[in-house]
Amino acid sequence: MADTRARLQALVQELIPLAEKYEEPAPGAFGIEDPLITKAKELIAQAQAPVDYATSLMVTTLEAISLRTLLQLNALQAIPASGSISLTDFSTKSGVQDSLLERLLRVPVNANFIDQDSTSGEYSHTHLSQGFTDPNSMPCRLFSFIYDEGLGGLMPLLPQYLTHQHAQTGKWEEPGASRDSTRFNIQTWHANVEGVKTAFEVMEMNPERMKRFQTSMAIGEQLNPFVGYYNFDKLAVSSDEEEADRKALVDVGGGQGLALAAILKAHPSLKPTHCVLQDTAPVIALAQTSNPANLPPGITYQPHDFFLAQPILNAKAYYLKAIAHDLSDANLVAVLRELVAVMAADSRALIAENVLPERGGSGVMALMDLMMMGIGGKERTEEGFRRVLRQAGLVVDWVHRAGGGRNYAIVEARLE
Ligand SMILES: C[S@@+](CC[C@H](N)C(=O)[O-])C[C@H]1O[C@@H](n2cnc3c(N)ncnc32)[C@H](O)[C@@H]1O
Numbered sequence: 292m293a294d295t296r297a298r299l300q301a302l303v304q305e306l307i308p309l310a311e312k313y314e315e316p317a318p319g320a321f322g323i324e325d326p327l328i329t330k331a332k333e334l335i336a337q338a339q340a341p342v343d344y345a346t347s348l349m350v351t352t353l354e355a356i357s358l359r360t361l362l363q364l365n366a367l368q369a370i371p372a373s374g375s376i377s378l379t380d381f382s383t384k385s386g387v388q389d390s391l392l393e394r395l396l397r398v399p400v401n402a403n404f405i406d407q408d409s410t411s412g413e414y415s416h417t418h419l420s421q422g423f424t425d426p427n428s429m430p431c432r433l434f435s436f437i438y439d440e441g442l443g444g445l446m447p448l449l450p451q452y453l454t455h456q457h458a459q460t461g462k463w464e465e466p467g468a469s470r471d472s473t474r475f476n477i478q479t480w481h482a483n484v485e486g487v488k489t490a491f492e493v494m495e496m497n498p499e500r501m502k503r504f505q506t507s508m509a510i511g512e513q514l515n516p517f518v519g520y521y522n523f524d525k526l527a528v529s530s531d532e533e534e535a536d537r538k539a540l541v542d543v544g545g546g547q548g549l550a551l552a553a554i555l556k557a558h559p560s561l562k563p564t565h566c567v568l569q570d571t572a573p574v575i576a577l578a579q580t581s582n583p584a585n586l587p588p589g590i591t592y593q594p595h596d597f598f599l600a601q602p603i604l605n606a607k608a609y610y611l612k613a614i615a616h617d618l619s620d621a622n623l624v625a626v627l628r629e630l631v632a633v634m635a636a637d638s639r640a641l642i643a644e645n646v647l648p649e650r651g652g653s654g655v656m657a658l659m660d661l662m663m664m665g666i667g668g669k670e671r672t673e674e675g676f677r678r679v680l681r682q683a684g685l686v687v688d689w690v691h692r693a694g695g696g697r698n699y700a701i702v703e704a705r706l707e
Contacts, residue, residue, distance in 0.1 A: 299338060302337060303334065305330055306327065310327055323697070324653060355443070356398075356443070357399055358399060360395055366381075367423055367424050370415060377412070396414065399420070403417065433510050436510060437658070442662070446661060446665060465669070466665075472621070473491075473618070476665065490667065501574070505583075511613065516693060519693070520691050520693050523557070526540055527562075528562070537606070537607065538603050538605075540567070541567045542569060543597050543614060544617075546578070548590070550612050551584070551586065552584035552585055563586070563589035566590050567593055571596065598625060600633075607637070608638065609640050612642075616645070618668050620675075620678075624682045624683045630683075631684045638706070640680070641703055642704070643702075644670070644676075644700070645670050645699055646671070646690065646702070647670050649674060673702075680702070680704045684706065688704060
């Protein structure tokens, strides 16, 4: 006990200079943890007994459930921007039954997310809950997206899924590790189409969900800028190349073209007529009809399954953003081999992804990696990318890092 107390006191001392240096996170910063928070977590872990840890885990899970429910009910907007509100008024203003509200609010009040006056019982905002009152704010969209697409539904099924997979394959391994991971994963198993449809086909079965998913990809730009750390100008097509109908950039699995639009805007030397947006037929149809990315005219919209032969030969670059992490190593190699088959000596494969540190990594990186496990994909380290690219017949030229404390990068590769 004396040792624990001494350690706790030392940690408290270490907190003081960190508090002095504390910087408010930049807007949009995602998963970049201030050293004060890292140290405070160490302090809490040191002070916890295993049973406290179990309790805090359960409560944290409930915090997520409670917040997702409050957002669904649009309840947080009923709390005044300044001052406080009684439960009765809160209920009238939000249209949510008072006892339901009271029970949902116990968790965020306990977590210091919402304040409750200990005498009057009135509720008021903290700086945290204030950040969730606009459904279009980054924290709201990010949290709801991650919760709805994994954390709240699929990820909790991981232990059952691995047990189910073990019964079939006799192995404890990543979902789909020895089968086609696009078709054998938690998402397809949960939708009762395991082995039949891919995770993205499951999404396409529900057009509203597909639309929501595609729209939510826009959050990506707020987390990791699409441009600013790779010189897309070097892909501009010369007049000779234009004559030979050479394309500058093929956005493979490009979704609604959000990244392509940002690249074209930042690099006017690239002409829309030299760019191709590829994705599955329903997604391309959506991009063409609703054009949420505001893509300029001239782009070629091309439905294309990236597991099949690549129809655009000799493009200067094939850009894959948020594709590699949807795929197992074997599937990513298969997709890259289709590019290798059509690449010229000066063509580039550009893989835009998080690049995990070789060891450790932030909680957010671990979260993203396990989220991808739900659909049979994974996040990779630089060495992980190099290995997979090598298997496909590519070598890494450069890893262009986004900087700013982010793990994001464009891995640039060429033919071996
Ligand atoms: C995570 S999203 C990334 C979209 C886009 N690159 C972005 O970053 O916004 C993955 C994309 O891959 C597409 N996709 C999945 N399977 C595909 C396949 N077999 N062929 C082509 N596109 C596919 C999905 O429809 C989806 O748009």
